[in-house]
Amino acid sequence: MNERFELPARLRNTSLALMAVGVLVLIIGAVSLLGGDHHEQTRFWIVLLQNSVFFVMVVTASVFIQAAASLAQGGWIVAYKRIPEAIGANVWVLGIIAAVVLLFVAFGLDLGGHNPIYHWVHPEGDKILEGKSGFLNKGMFAGFTIVTIGLWAFFGRKFRSLSLAQENAPKNSTKIYWTMFKWSAGFLLVYALTQMSTTPWMWIMSIDAHWYSTMFSWYTFASAFVSGMSLILLFTVSLKNHGHLELVTKEHIHDLGKFMFAFSVFWTYVWFAQYMLIWYSNIPEETTYFKIRQQGPYSLIWYSVFIINFIMPILVLMSRPSKRNYFTISFMAMAIIFGHWLDFYIMTMPGPLGEHWSLGWYELGIFAGFIGLIMFVVYRTLTKASLVPQNHPLLKEAILHES
Amino acid sequence: MAIKKFAVGCYDDEAVLFPAVDKVRNSGYKLHDVYTPFPVHGLDKALGHKDTDLHVAGFIYGITGTSTAVGFMSWIFTSDWPINFGGKPHFSLPAFIPITFELTVLFAAVGMVLTFCYLNQIMPGVKKHVFHPRQTDDLFVIALEIGEHTSEQEAIDFLKSTGAMETSVQIAESEWWYGRFDKEEEYEKLNPAV
Numbered sequence: 154m155n156e157r158f159e160l161p162a163r164l165r166n167t168s169l170a171l172m173a174v175g176v177l178v179l180i181i182g183a184v185s186l187l188g189g190d191h192h193e194q195t196r197f198w199i200v201l202l203q204n205s206v207f208f209v210m211v212v213t214a215s216v217f218i219q220a221a222a223s224l225a226q227g228g229w230i231v232a233y234k235r236i237p238e239a240i241g242a243n244v245w246v247l248g249i250i251a252a253v254v255l256l257f258v259a260f261g262l263d264l265g266g267h268n269p270i271y272h273w274v275h276p277e278g279d280k281i282l283e284g285k286s287g288f289l290n291k292g293m294f295a296g297f298t299i300v301t302i303g304l305w306a307f308f309g310r311k312f313r314s315l316s317l318a319q320e321n322a323p324k325n326s327t328k329i330y331w332t333m334f335k336w337s338a339g340f341l342l343v344y345a346l347t348q349m350s351t352t353p354w355m356w357i358m359s360i361d362a363h364w365y366s367t368m369f370s371w372y373t374f375a376s377a378f379v380s381g382m383s384l385i386l387l388f389t390v391s392l393k394n395h396g397h398l399e400l401v402t403k404e405h406i407h408d409l410g411k412f413m414f415a416f417s418v419f420w421t422y423v424w425f426a427q428y429m430l431i432w433y434s435n436i437p438e439e440t441t442y443f444k445i446r447q448q449g450p451y452s453l454i455w456y457s458v459f460i461i462n463f464i465m466p467i468l469v470l471m472s473r474p475s476k477r478n479y480f481t482i483s484f485m486a487m488a489i490i491f492g493h494w495l496d497f498y499i500m501t502m503p504g505p506l507g508e509h510w511s512l513g514w515y516e517l518g519i520f521a522g523f524i525g526l527i528m529f530v531v532y533r534t535l536t537k538a539s540l541v542p543q544n545h546p547l548l549k550e551a552i553l554h555e556s
Numbered sequence: 557m558a559i560k561k562f563a564v565g566c567y568d569d570e571a572v573l574f575p576a577v578d579k580v581r582n583s584g585y586k587l588h589d590v591y592t593p594f595p596v597h598g599l600d601k602a603l604g605h606k607d608t609d610l611h612v613a614g615f616i617y618g619i620t621g622t623s624t625a626v627g628f629m630s631w632i633f634t635s636d637w638p639i640n641f642g643g644k645p646h647f648s649l650p651a652f653i654p655i656t657f658e659l660t661v662l663f664a665a666v667g668m669v670l671t672f673c674y675l676n677q678i679m680p681g682v683k684k685h686v687f688h689p690r691q692t693d694d695l696f697v698i699a700l701e702i703g704e705h706t707s708e709q710e711a712i713d714f715l716k717s718t719g720a721m722e723t724s725v726q727i728a729e730s731e732w733w734y735g736r737f738d739k740e741e742e743y744e745k746l747n748p749a750v
Contacts, residue, residue: 243630425650425653428650429650429651429653433642433650433651435642435643471615473607473611498695555597
């Protein structure tokens with residue numbers, strides 16, 4: 154069962170083409186937007202920020218999924234374990250991009266004495282921002298960014314190397330299994346203290362520096378988790394289409410679909426809870442956040458996000474046959490990733506760009522570039538080891554899995 | 557409600573039960589049911605049971621809950637007894653969502669529990685014939701229906717050949733009934749062995 158994955162030329166070319174589109178759009182954007190007025194320069198940076206933050210969170214969700222499965226001693230994930238591993242092992246690639254963009258935006262971006270994205274960089278004269286400056290300042294930002302991304306990337310690579318070490322361990326040895334168990338507990342702590350609580354405040358919520366919501370990180374976590382599940386599903390289906398992963402049956406696909414369904418509902422729950430509390434209490438300093446998004450120029454995207462991320466999953470993924478059909482489940486996975494990308498779009502854009510948003514060649518080109526990058530690095534990592542973790546203690550359970 | 561004759565075989569091992577179920581299904585005997593002391597994984601597939609439609613019922617109950625909640629609240633707050641809450645419009649959907657959600661869950665949950673009980677014929681007071689007292693303890697029981705043209709002895713021999721450790725022939729009510737003592741006394745006279 155030593156299954157080796159050779160990257161087919163078509164997949165490699167597709168990912169390279171998408172990456173080329175991204176790089177091309179980045180260069181054209183750098184030439185045309187960075188040469189433009191303040192609004193266009195801001196657009197250049199905020200789109201990069203939105204994409205790099207979104208995708209680093211999505212790939213890190215794979216590390217979280219491994220940790221959660223390992224702690225719960227879940228067996229069924231073992232059948233396609235190499236995929237979250239390969240995604241998690243590449244957190245560092247997206248992490249470096251995100252760190253460069255975030256640190257540049259916080260430290261280097263200066264349009265005529267003010268920072269168009271992070272207003273808190275210059276809190277002077279603004280009482281609210283001065284009050285928050287103990288947390289929202291350049292030093293804390295750099296510290297949080299580097300520590301968060303460093304830990305995520307470290308754990309992603311650690312889980313991969315532990316899992317590969319299991320292959321060379323003696324037969325029926327559970328030593329590495331329990332080592333993985335301990336590291337997983339450590340990662341959950343790290344993840345809870347970064348993604349689930351503090352880091353999204355720094356990276357995204359501080360764009361609207363006057364506004365705050367205590368549910369915000371939980372809400373971005375829900376986005377990242379459901380998109381991460383969809384990403385794993387897309388890679389699984391793609392490998393199956395190329396004749397690999399014989400152990401993964403419709404039962405596994407069905408359970409991945411259940412996760413996508415359940416966490417789409419969970420995302421909606423958090424999304425609505427945040428909205429409803431602010432709608433109910435109706436305090437002007439809080440409602441401004443939703444005023445521009447729901448009733449203002451962004452309302453089209455606002456309702457699209459709701460339809461793509463809630464109405465579509467709940468109607469399509471509810472029935473059992475649609476979760477077991479490769480076409481509908483892959484289509485929904487793509488829709489969910491795009492929907493949550495749009496959700497991040499609407500989190501980030503209204504602050505710096507105001508009413509003049511655009512969703513055109515630049516935004517979609519950068520999106521395509523990141524997709525190509527993820528495809529390229531993950532497929533490349535997948536070719537480096539057998540797709541079946543044949544020495545894993547729970548492999549038999551994974552094969553016999555029934556949803 | 558029908559009194560029928562059954563050939564009953566008891567097994568003490570899952571590993572014997574599964575081949576026995578296969579043999580019964582291939583033999584042409586009419587399988588009444590299989591009783592196990594705990595849920596046996598894969599037995600539903602071995603018996604050839606189809607997937608249940610309980611979840612479709614659940615969806616319908618859920619939708620009923622949603623429309624009940626939205627309809628009822630809209631009617632109250634817009635036409636029956638409109639009250640101004642903090643300057644919000646009378647028809648304010650976001651405020652209705654939590655209650656709508658709760659009623660959806662309540663209707664779906666209660667409806668599915670009742671439907672589940674109905675499909676499995678379990679309810680407080682509902683009685684069914686027990687083929688062997690140990691079928692809730694440590695024995696797996698297969699009950700075959702014996703018609704007029706089937707030999708009792710052949711059925712018993714067949715069950716023994718599949719590995720049954722204990723066999724019997726019983727005349728029993730095949731469906732459920734609502735328990736009453738007078739009815740039960742009459743019933744026990746019919747089948748003193750049980």
